[in-house]
Structure formats: structure tokens, C-alpha cells
Amino acid sequence: AQSVAQPEDQVNVAEGNPLTVKCTYSVSGNPYLFWYVQYPNRGLQFLLKYITGDNLVKGSYGFEAEFNKSQTSFHLKKPSALVSDSALYFCAVRDDILTGGGNKLTFGTGTQLKVEL
Amino acid sequence: GAVVSQHPSWVICKSGTSVKIECRSLDFQATTMFWYRQFPKQSLMLMATSNEGSKATYEQGVEKDKFLINHASLTLSTLTVTSAHPEDSSFYICSAAAGGTEAFFGQGTRLTVV
Numbered sequence: 001a002q003s004v005a006q007p008e009d010q011v012n013v014a015e016g017n018p019l020t021v022k023c024t025y026s027v028s029g030n031p032y033l034f035w036y037v038q039y040p041n042r043g044l045q046f047l048l049k050y051i052t053g054d055n056l057v058k059g060s061y062g063f064e065a066e067f068n069k070s071q072t073s074f075h076l077k078k079p080s081a082l083v084s085d086s087a088l089y090f091c092a093v094r095d096d097i098l099t100g101g102g103n104k105l106t107f108g109t110g111t112q113l114k115v116e117l
Numbered sequence: 118g119a120v121v122s123q124h125p126s127w128v129i130c131k132s133g134t135s136v137k138i139e140c141r142s143l144d145f146q147a148t149t150m151f152w153y154r155q156f157p158k159q160s161l162m163l164m165a166t167s168n169e170g171s172k173a174t175y176e177q178g179v180e181k182d183k184f185l186i187n188h189a190s191l192t193l194s195t196l197t198v199t200s201a202h203p204e205d206s207s208f209y210i211c212s213a214a215a216g217g218t219e220a221f222f223g224q225g226t227r228l229t230v231v
Contacts, residue, residue: 036222043123043210043224044161090160104151105212105220109160 002027002095006108013081013115021076021111023091032094033074034105035065037087044090050074061085081115088112119145121213123223130201130230138196138226140211146191147213151220152184155208167194201230 003026013019025031032051036044048059055067065076074091091108120143130136140150149168153161167173167188175181183205185197194213198205206229214220 034219041127041208041225041227043121044212044222046219046221049219104163104166106163107160110158112158 002031002093002106004091004093004106004108006089006091006111008111009109010112010114013113015083015115015117016080019078019081019085019113019115021089021091021113023074023076023108024072025074025091025093026072027093027095029095031074033065033067034092034094035059035063035074035076036090036092038090038110039087047076047089081113083115083117086113086115119143119213119215119221121147121211121221121223123211123226125226126224127227128229130228132202132230133200135197135199136201136228138198138209138211138228140194140196140213140223142192142213142215142221145213145215147194148191148216149214149220150188150194151212151214152186152194152196153210153212155210155225157208161210164196198228201228203230206230 005024034049035047038044047063048057050057050067058064063078089111092105094105122141124139152164155161163176164179165173165175167186169188169191173186188194210225211223212220
């Protein structure tokens with residue numbers, strides 16, 4: 001079974017400050033990890049993914065995430081937050097495709113990011 | 118990136134009627150499509166997985182006869198909410214995958230049953 005935990009329901013940060021949105025995961029095989037962003041009444045937009053390779057993954061809109069196998073974490077980060085980054089962020093995991101997981105994603109509960117002036 | 122279009126974006130229907138939601142992959146062939154349901158301020162809950170030309174696989178607790186899924190072609194999947202009731206009101210999101218590592222999401226459909 002695969003699972004994702006996003007321990008924070010909401011993260012508040014001032015514009016210009018760095019932001020971190022936390023995510024930890026659990027899979028039986030090798031993890032495929034994703035971050036998505038959702039604006040009100042919209043679908044999910046892909047930000048970045050980790051499949052293999054470098055632990056630091058760079059994605060859209062200046063976001064990046066660091067894969068830490070020992071801590072089973074995949075925290076989303078941005079060096080300087082913008083008010084327009086305010087949205088709902090979802091971490092998702094998929095088990096290694098070789099185990100038959102296909103593209104079935106398991107999502108975390110989401111973290112509401114609020115960036116204020 | 119790949120584009121997935123979902124239609125309609127929002128729909129209001131009367132209790133007891135059926136509503137069909139379409140999910141199309143516009144620039145790629147989707148071997149697998151997924152349907153999710155999202156309650157306010159909650160995560161996405163996978164309802165079912167559909168592969169082109171075969172019956173959908175429903176998650177535990179999802180009524181097959183209530184939520185009919187058809188994946189007739191590699192670019193189109195439909196979700197029909199039959200005999201809708203107010204408790205079916207929700208945000209429904211589809212995603213499509215072509216066998217790679219990533220799935221692409223539609224913009225979602227807000228269903229309100231009155």
C-alpha cells in the first residue's frame with residue numbers, strides 16, 4: 001500500500017520569504033513523487049516530479065523539491081514566495097510501475113499556502 | 118505539456134436526473150483515465166480507473182451503478198452520475214495517462230444537485 005502525509009493544513013508566509021510545504025510518503029517499492037497545485041474551482045496543475053536521479057528536483061514557477069530517502073520526505077520549497085503562489089498544494093505518490101501500480105496516484109490531504117504582503 | 122479537457126466545467130441538475138461528464142485527452146492517446154471526487158477543503162479521492170475498451174475498476178465503496186464510466190476510445194472517457202441526489206454534489210476531476218510516469222488532469226467539473 002502507498003500513502004502520503006501532509007502534516008500541515010495551512011502554511012502562512014510573507015511575500016519574499018522562503019516557503020516549505022512538507023510531505024512524507026510510504027511505498028513498498030520505489031517511489032514516484034509528485035507535487036500539484038490547485039487554484040479555486042480548478043483542476044490540478046503539475047509542478048514537479050521525482051522519479052530517479054538527483055534528489056533536488058526543479059519544477060514550474062520557481063518551485064523545487066528535495067527527495068530524502070532516509071526520511072521518506074519530499075518537501076516542496078521556493079526561495080522567495082509570491083502572493084500569487086497562494087493556493088492548495090497536493091503531494092502525491094505512485095508505487096514503482098514494475099509492481100503493477102500503473103499510474104494510480106495517492107494524494108495527501110493538501111496544504112493551503114497563504115502568502116501575504 | 119499534454120492537455121486534458123473536461124466538460125462541462127460546472128453543471129446544476131435536478132435531483133433524480135442523470136449527468137454526464139466528459140474527459141478528453143486533446144493531444145495524446147490516454148490508455149488509462151482516472152476519475153476523482155473532491156469534497157470542499159479535502160483531498161482527491163480516487164473513484165475508478167478505466168482502461169480503453171475494458172470495464173472500469175472501481176475503488177472500494179464507490180457504487181458502480183451510480184457512477185457509470187465509459188472509456189470508449191483512447192481520447193475520451195465519460196462519467197455519468199445516475200439518478201443524482203444532493204449528496205452527489207461535489208467537484209469531479211479526471212486525469213489521463215499514456216503509460217508513462219505522469220498523469221495529466223482536467224480542469225474539473227463542479228456538480229450541484231438541487
